[in-house]
Amino acid sequence: MDDLLNEFLTETSESIDVVDIELVKLEQDPSNKEVLDNIFRLVHTIKGTCGFLGLPRLESVAHASENVLGKFRDGDLEVNEYCVTVILESLDRIKDILAGLEETEQEPEGDDSDLINVLDDIAAGNSGGTAKVAPETVATDDTVEGEIVDKTLGRSLKPGEVSLEELEAAFADAPGPGSDDQEEAESNIPTVTESGRSLFERIGGEDTISVCAHIVAKRIETDKALKGLFANLSTDAKKAKFTGLLSTLLQDDMDAASNIADSLVTIGGFTSTHFDQLVKLVKSSFGECQVDGDTSDEAAMTFELIRDTVISSSAAVSAKEAKTAKAAKTAGAETKRSNQSIRVSVDLLEDLMTMVSELVLTRNQLMQMVRDVDESEFVVPIQRLSQCTTELQEGVMKTRMQPIGNAWAKLPRIVRDLSIELDKKIELDMIGAETELDRQVLELIKDPLTHMVRNSADHGIETPTIRLANGKKETGTIKLNAYHEGGHIIIEITDDGAGIPVKKLKDKIREKNLATEEEISEMTDAQVQKFIFHAGFSTAKEVTNVSGRGVGMDVVRSNIEKIGGTVDMNSVEGKGSTFLIKIPLTLAIVSALIVGASGERFAIPQISVLELVRANSESEHKIEKIKDTPVLRLRNRLLPLVFINDILGFTNEDDAKKAVKEVTDESAQQMKASNDDFIVVVQVGTFTFGIVVDQVFDTEEIVVKPVAPILKHLEVYSGNTILGDGSVIMILDPNGVAATASAGAGDQAAEEEEEVSAQERVNDERESMLMFRAGSNNPKVVPLSLIARLEDIDVEDIEIADGKYVVQYRGALMPIILAADGMELVETGRQQVLVFTDREYTMGLAVDEILDIVEEKLDIKLSSETDGIVGSAIIDGKASEVIDVAHFLGLAFDDWLMSRDTSMDDNSSGGHRILLIDDSDFFRNMLKPLLTVAGYSVQSVSDAHDAIALRDNGVMFDLIVSDIEMPGMTGFEFAEDIKSGGLWKNTPLVALSALAGEKDIAKGHEVGFDDYVAKFDRESLLRSLQQQLNIKGDAA
């Protein structure tokens, strides 16, 4: 059978089954748009495909159903029981036709006009119950022989298939047995033995033969030995075969006879003994037909001529049976096509794959064990096991991979048919058909691809006259190109047609109310063109067979996105369109280069590796440096390099700098000379660079597995995999490495933190901290920037006033607060004090001992409930408490903080990014830890101009907290600027100010602040932030 037809049958029967179920669902829930869309799509596909295959009956039925479904979808018709029944009936009809199609390879004849009329009536709105359609019996039996005859396909007859012509000939020759009269007549024929007469005539011609065949056929069914071997043939079929066989044999037509003999036995295991038995049967049947002994012996002798043929054909059958491991014992004369391949769920294959990997591991372990033992008796069996395992592994892997060409196989025919139908000249160019794709992925992109090619042919390519008028070649080209790139499979579909008409699209957008006039006018052409991916969008003026129902591109997009891919489009009016489908490699097997870095192994997809270079200061390839950027001279080109150890953070910054220095430093170069550098030259898109690795191992075929969700954000990895030896290994994504490297390169070039991307700055800002001990043994820390001075004061100078320790300090009284409960001032000598200053307030914090100053990223892990402690952080490897200076200031000065509540909501704030603008270093340093503890990611700047600079650099925040009173630009001016437009126009803005009078608040709201919080009210601030973020979240 035609491959195309075969595929169509399998696919369509699957689709129909789905539609059946979905329709019932729809009936129960008529408003379910998703179900309806799905049904519509499936029926649309069936209709479309029928059109190409030239199946007018199916097409017309499907078309009529689709019309009704289309009305449902547009809301013109209501889904009701009657309509669904009729559609279901039409599905049954389609099934009938399909069954006929499968049997005869041709559409059975029949008239569907009654059904179509009913459907059309419904579509026209006359859903009033006309008479129920009686399902029409399909006249498959009357079907004339298919035009797509076996011979034209060059396929030999299958075992079990009797050529119909032969059968018919046999039937025609025999008037049919069973009539007693005839038998009577035959028996009356004088049995003359005349040597001149042929054996055929002597036996009694066709009549006798047909009677004999009848007897033989019946006998076989009662014969123990032979029964089983003919079990797959009906009595009539057996009779027909023997009639044919006998008449051809006896007439010396050896060619025809051996043909029949070849197909006589279709079950394996037919031996010589069986043949003898068969001959005996035939002989005895001759005897019963009054054929004389000599003649019947002679006739039996002719059977010897076909003995070998019959036995060998049976043997061939058994061989085939063994090979396909398929029992051809189905009752029918022919195995159903759809059963010839079985569909296995990918899950099952996945499980199989897992088991195989485990087998490999166990095998490896065993091999390892045996390797250490000399002359072990296990060596040979384990080798055999190993062999089997490897083959099994390869087999299982192979089951999942298919060349993309399989999905393209039906495209040429589709394009050809289309070009005829549309009267266009189209050439289809396919490149990269051998690119291997995971089976599952392939299945999923098949339909989208077909759709897109169809679209290109229908909408894209113009008619020859128009093409010539536009100065193009008469023949349009659709180019398909598939290739691997940077861990993805890219499929390009390019046509040199008319492109996507922007104006037409705009009209359509207006018509469908998908965007306002204003929005449309602001859109770029590319944005407008992207609208073709919207559901229910089609620009074709007429609904044709080919396309134009608006199920095209949105299906394409959703199918591709389902497998984590993307589809992009680039279209120039008059020049043509290019669609770019990018599918991740997640499911695919790739070849990877295994490299080593700092003792760990990593895989780099071989597909992006161009070459390997071994660099050595003495060889022609050596690593040179421009400023701090390492490069390699490679064939008269400079290749930028990245050190994998840097990218992966194996070396910290200092080491990295040292390493770079080493390379330049003359003496270090000598040292380095002993160490070769391996450079993997990779290409990402058009960007080529070298990755310097410590070691290069080998290449391995790996199955890419996605990384766990918690590692998804690491862009340097595209996945991970299990190597043959059972170890897990991370797969580097050259794209991500390049991205990381270029970010790092900017850092190096500028040598200033300023140049680091704002994102990095928010995350990696390091703080200098003073570490001290007070009260307990746990170290406590405070941001160094908060501390004005460190003093040690003679204890004798500390006095008590108003129940508080005070000291005369620089001409004023400075309160001294103990840094921890239960801590005491030293009894004699000098007391260490940290002096904090905020505006006119100065306070001393007495501590037991100042330990160290450390530079760490302030990453507060745990918030605290204790007064005076913001939370704890791991600093310098130790868990340290971060003290809350504000608390102590409050203790020292009653008026510093009016009222405060130490309990803090530990509601999760979801890691929102907050920009904090305050000119007071103190406040910035106090609020930052506070907000960090509440779960925000905070960036602080000291004046509004800096903030605006950040905005202009494109940094985004979820919320901005700004002081009002600031030098240069005040908070009010800042707010006005922000709200007047730009990137931060919609970012919530919270004012934080000491000026919290009613007038100030009113003014704040006027200039655009979303909320106004008094500066010292920590709790309201947190509440306000949460509120604003919620509002924003709701709006989004």
Place this chain on the structure above:
Amino acid sequence: MNDLVPRQDTSLVAQVETTQEFVTIHLADQLLGIPVLAVHDVLNQQQITQVPMAQEWVSGVLNLRGRIVTAIDLRKRMGIVARDENEKSMSIVVEHKGEPYSLQIDSVGDVMALKTMDFEKNPVTLDAHWRSVSKGIYRLDKELLVILDVDKLLEFDQQTKAA
């Protein structure tokens, strides 16, 4: 119909006579418990592949019978001082949203069937981070057993995005 109610929801509140089984874990000096049904596997020390650049409490990935499992250093995750390099560790494999995770711990103790009446909510003064991943405390004869909420423990998504 009672069978349909998720067990942990009811068991912690009212049912007096019911018991629940927990696998106990030693982590530093603390005894922790995980509902026995949540534990998929208990592993001895495994070969772990480091994942550079990952969160610090992700100690790497390992191969568990053909599945790639993300290993979490529970000490780091819980903010306890890191284990000595030579000290042996064990792992408990749990699943979160269909993904397997291996929690590296010091050692595994017994499986205990505990009465609901011995159960108590987290003390309010408990460290906030611990409070967020603990379902409550069982009063054992000699020590206290902190029941870990595996889902909360492995809910990194938000933090990951913030980082």
